[in-house]
Amino acid sequence: DAKTTQPPSMDCAEGRAANLPCNHSTISGNEYVYWYRQIHSQGPQYIIHGLKNNETNEMASLIITEDRKSSTLILPHATLRDTAVYYCIVSSSNTGKLIFGQGTTLQVKP
């Protein structure tokens, strides 16, 4: 599975959009981009995933560049409850295996 690179930490003002970047330059054709988050002391929670098209659900939007070497998770109106570690994971659709990196700690501030 391809490796991902994320900034270790980011801040965001409450009510503003949070844009979390992820680099996955070695991604291959059958690998999806997944985003999970982990709020302190809880298990990780699925947010969104995509292959090549941009995706949106009730939690977030996922923008994948045309060459698929990077992506951005967008939380459109961040709240204090969005403070968490956000993991970008690249995984083959064949295995269903998720390999978590260190993630980005997002701190939403009032």
Next chain:
Amino acid sequence: DAGVIQSPRHEVTEMGQEVTLRCKPISGHNSLFWYRQTMMRGLELLIYFNNNVPIDDSGMPEDRFSAKMPNASFSTLKIQPSEPRDSAVYFCASTLTLPSETQYFGPGTRLLVL
């Protein structure tokens, strides 16, 4: 649905003792994953099952660790004998089938080995 259930939520034991962690996946889910999380190593996949059969146990750290899934609604992760370096939060996750987009995680078991 109750979600993934793990027990116990907290466990404190002494080095050398046997530890058994339990997981009940979401009803109807056919795949189950065990993870371990520490500050040093982050979240690591230990083993996963599909239809009660272990698919990949390459993440199991050593022979002291074993996992079983005797039926679709129950799995155990056993450490025997336990060591202080096994102290971690152990998560169980389940998904409908493989491959799948969404893994649903339990609340975790916080293990401290003294």
